Amino acid sequence: MTEFEEFLNPLKETHFSLSDYVDFPKVRDNVEKISIKLNQLNYLIGKEDMELAVKRLWEENPRVFSVLDILIAIRKNAKKKVIDEEGNIQLISDYFKTPAQVVEFLNKTGLTEVFQNKEIKNLVDYVFGVEVGLDTNARKNRSGDIMQKLIASIFKENGVTFREEVYSSEFPPIVSALGTDKKRFDFVVETPNITYLIEVNFFSGGGSKLNEVARSFRQMASKVNGVEGYEFVWITDGIGWNDAKNKLEEAYNHIPNLYNLTTIKQFIDKIR
Numbered sequence: 001m002t003e004f005e006e007f008l009n010p011l012k013e014t015h016f017s018l019s020d021y022v023d024f025p026k027v028r029d030n031v032e033k034i035s036i037k038l039n040q041l042n043y044l045i046g047k048e049d050m051e052l053a054v055k056r057l058w059e060e061n062p063r064v065f066s067v068l069d070i071l072i073a074i075r076k077n078a079k080k081k082v083i084d085e086e087g088n089i090q091l092i093s094d095y096f097k098t099p100a101q102v103v104e105f106l107n108k109t110g111l112t113e114v115f116q117n118k119e120i121k122n123l124v125d126y127v128f129g130v131e132v133g134l135d136t137n138a139r140k141n142r143s144g145d146i147m148q149k150l151i152a153s154i155f156k157e158n159g160v161t162f163r164e165e166v167y168s169s170e171f172p173p174i175v176s177a178l179g180t181d182k183k184r185f186d187f188v189v190e191t192p193n194i195t196y197l198i199e200v201n202f203f204s205g206g207g208s209k210l211n212e213v214a215r216s217f218r219q220m221a222s223k224v225n226g227v228e229g230y231e232f233v234w235i236t237d238g239i240g241w242n243d244a245k246n247k248l249e250e251a252y253n254h255i256p257n258l259y260n261l262t263t264i265k266q267f268i269d270k271i272r
Helices: 001-007 024-033 035-044 050-060 062-072 093-096 099-109 111-116 123-138 139-157 173-176 208-225 239-243 247-255 264-271
Strands: 082-085 089-091 163-167 184-190 195-202 230-237
Touching: 024 123, 024 163, 035 050, 035 062, 035 123, 035 247, 050 062, 050 099, 050 111, 050 123, 062 093, 062 099, 062 111, 062 123, 089 093, 093 099, 099 111, 139 184, 139 195, 139 264, 173 208, 195 208, 208 239, 208 247, 230 264, 239 247
Parallel strands: 195 230
Antiparallel strands: 082 089, 163 184, 184 195
């Protein structure tokens, strides 16, 4: 087995822990922000004459209907659009401007029947579940943050002093080396002789992005390592690299400080 194969072999399927699957503090915060309006919308549950119920609630407070989009798992800032029977495109939020449009929204989405049948007991509890579902869709976007959090934890456990999210502008020699490319490094570890500029990522799936990442980090390593007193470090993992192992191998052969979650111990031993 070659040295690169030994690097590739222990790549992990996931870097998620149980606590990473749902961001419950964010879920609670999102629900709390609209809980008053949701409680008022509870008035509609069980009403047979939905048109009359909507009209009465509108007269009391028309703003409560501004949160209806979350009931079909759409966030307000998403600005989602739909097509009507006449082929016209409009924003979902356009349905919340009059009582008649609200009723149309409830009827066409199926919420009228759900309310009348009392299939939802409480909209605050219901939206809590919706928010959990939406948060699971955000896992992919959290992947980089989770990897960064994991590396930070490993550094702390091993007594490594570090800084997070440091801009290249702090290091004039690196600014000269990178040219117009302003870079924010995930970590910086400073020792008496060497300042290590560190990037981390994790790829559980393949794709063309991996080839670009390997290419760009290879170029960056060449520029950073050409500056006396600085070294570029790349910590990456994930079985997604199996689909781009040729590019990763090229990077491995040109970046002296390339580690995964298994070999990161070598880097820690080095800086000690």
